[in-house]
Amino acid sequence: MGSPMALNLIKVGCDVIVWNRTKSKCDPLISLGAKYSSSPEEVAANCDVTFAMLADPESAIDVTCGKNGAVSGMGPGKGYVDVSTVDVATSKLINEHIKARGALFLEAPVSGSKKLAEDGQLIFLTAGDRSLYELVSPLLDILGKSRFYLGKVGNGAAMKLVVNMIMGSMMASFSEGILLSKKVGLDPSVLVEVVSQGAISAPMYSLKGPSMVKSQYPTAFPLKHQQKKLMLTQDLRLALGLAESVSQSTPIAAAANELYKVAKSYGLSDEDFSAVIEALKAKSQDTA
Ligand SMILES: NC(=O)C1=CN([C@@H]2O[C@H](COP(=O)(O)OP(=O)(O)OC[C@H]3O[C@@H](n4cnc5c(N)ncnc54)[C@H](OP(=O)(O)O)[C@@H]3O)[C@@H](O)[C@H]2O)C=CC1
Numbered sequence: 001m002g003s004p005m006a007l008n009l010i011k012v013g014c015d016v017i018v019w020n021r022t023k024s025k026c027d028p029l030i031s032l033g034a035k036y037s038s039s040p041e042e043v044a045a046n047c048d049v050t051f052a053m054l055a056d057p058e059s060a061i062d063v064t065c066g067k068n069g070a071v072s073g074m075g076p077g078k079g080y081v082d083v084s085t086v087d088v089a090t091s092k093l094i095n096e097h098i099k100a101r102g103a104l105f106l107e108a109p110v111s112g113s114k115k116l117a118e119d120g121q122l123i124f125l126t127a128g129d130r131s132l133y134e135l136v137s138p139l140l141d142i143l144g145k146s147r148f149y150l151g152k153v154g155n156g157a158a159m160k161l162v163v164n165m166i167m168g169s170m171m172a173s174f175s176e177g178i179l180l181s182k183k184v185g186l187d188p189s190v191l192v193e194v195v196s197q198g199a200i201s202a203p204m205y206s207l208k209g210p211s212m213v214k215s216q217y218p219t220a221f222p223l224k225h226q227q228k229k230l231m232l233t234q235d236l237r238l239a240l241g242l243a244e245s246v247s248q249s250t251p252i253a254a255a256a257n258e259l260y261k262v263a264k265s266y267g268l269s270d271e272d273f274s275a276v277i278e279a280l281k282a283k284s285q286d287t288a
Pocket residue numbers: 001002020021022023025053054055056058059062063083084085086110111112113114220221222225226227231
C-alpha cells in the first residue's frame with residue numbers, strides 16, 4: 001500500500017524521501033525520483049511531514065518509537081501521519097510519543113485495496129491534530145477520493161476497524177450464499193448477478209464474486225502478510241477487542257473471525273481474503 005501511495009506523490013512532483021525495512025522495495029521509487037534515507041529517524045528529520053504505512057500495531061510502534069524510529073527525528077513544525085491499520089491504544093501511544101517531541105500527529109487509516117491505492121481512490125479516516133489534517137489535505141486528495149475528519153485520536157482507528165469488521169462478516173456471508181446456491185443446483189454466477197442488481201449490491205461482491213465462483217482469489221487484500229498473521233483476521237481481532245472494550249456484542253463478526261482462522265489453517269494465507277470461502281467448502285466436506 002505504501003509503494004503506490006508514494007508513487008502517486010512522486011508523479012505529481014512532490015519531494016519524496018522513502019525508507020522501508022526491506023530496502024529493495026524502495027528501488028522502483030528511487031528510480032522514479034524518490035530519495036532514500038537509511039532509517040525512519042532520518043526520514044522524519046529530513047521531511048516536514050512523514051507518512052507511515054505499516055503492517056500492524058507492533059510494526060507501527062517499532063518504526064515510530066523503536067531504535068532510530070521516526071520519533072527521534074520529529075520536532076516542532078513537523079507532522080506525522082500514520083496511515084497503517086492499528087488499534088485505538090496503539091494510535092494513542094504513537095500520538096503521545098510524537099506530541100512529546102512538540103510535533104503534530106494525525107492517524108489516517110485507509111479504506112480501499114491495492115488497486116484503489118494505485119488509482120488514488122483511497123478513503124482516509126483521519127483523527128488527531130486538525131491543523132495537520134488541513135496541511136496534508138491536498139496530499140490526501142492526491143492519494144484518495146475522500147477524507148473524513150473524525151475528531152480525537154482513536155476515532156480514525158476505531159472507524160477503520162468497524163468498517164473492516166463489517167467487510168469480514170459480509171464476505172463470510174456471501175461465501176455461504178455462493179456455496180448454498182451451488183449445493184441446491186443453482187448457478188452461483190447467476191446469484192452474483194442477482195445480488196449485484198438488488199438492495200444488497202456491493203462493489204466487493206461484484207468485484208470478487210466472479211472469481212470466487214471459479215475458486216480463484218487474486219490477492220488484493222491478503223488473508224495474511226509476510227509476518228504470517230492474517231491481515232483481515234488481524235483487523236477482525238482488533239475490532240473484536242474494540243467491541244469488548246465497550247461491552248458491545250458482535251456475535252456475527254466473532255463467527256466470521258473463526259472462519260478466517262480456519263482459512264489460515266488450510267494454508268490460504270497468501271490468497272485474497274475472499275478465499276475464506278474455501279474454509280466453508282472444507283467444513284462441508286468434513287461433515288458430509
Ligand atoms: N492491502 C490492502 O488492501 C489494505 C491494507 N491496509 C492496511 O495497510 C497496512 C499495510 O498493508 P499492506 O501494504 O497490504 O501490507 P504489506 O505486508 O504489503 O506491507 C507491510 C509493510 O510493513 C513493513 N513491516 C512489517 N513489519 C515490520 C517491522 N517489524 N518493522 C518494519 N517494517 C515492517 C513491511 O516491510 P517489509 O517490506 O520489509 O516486509 C512493509 O513495508 C496494513 O495496516 C493493512 O491493514 C488498509 C487498506 C487496504
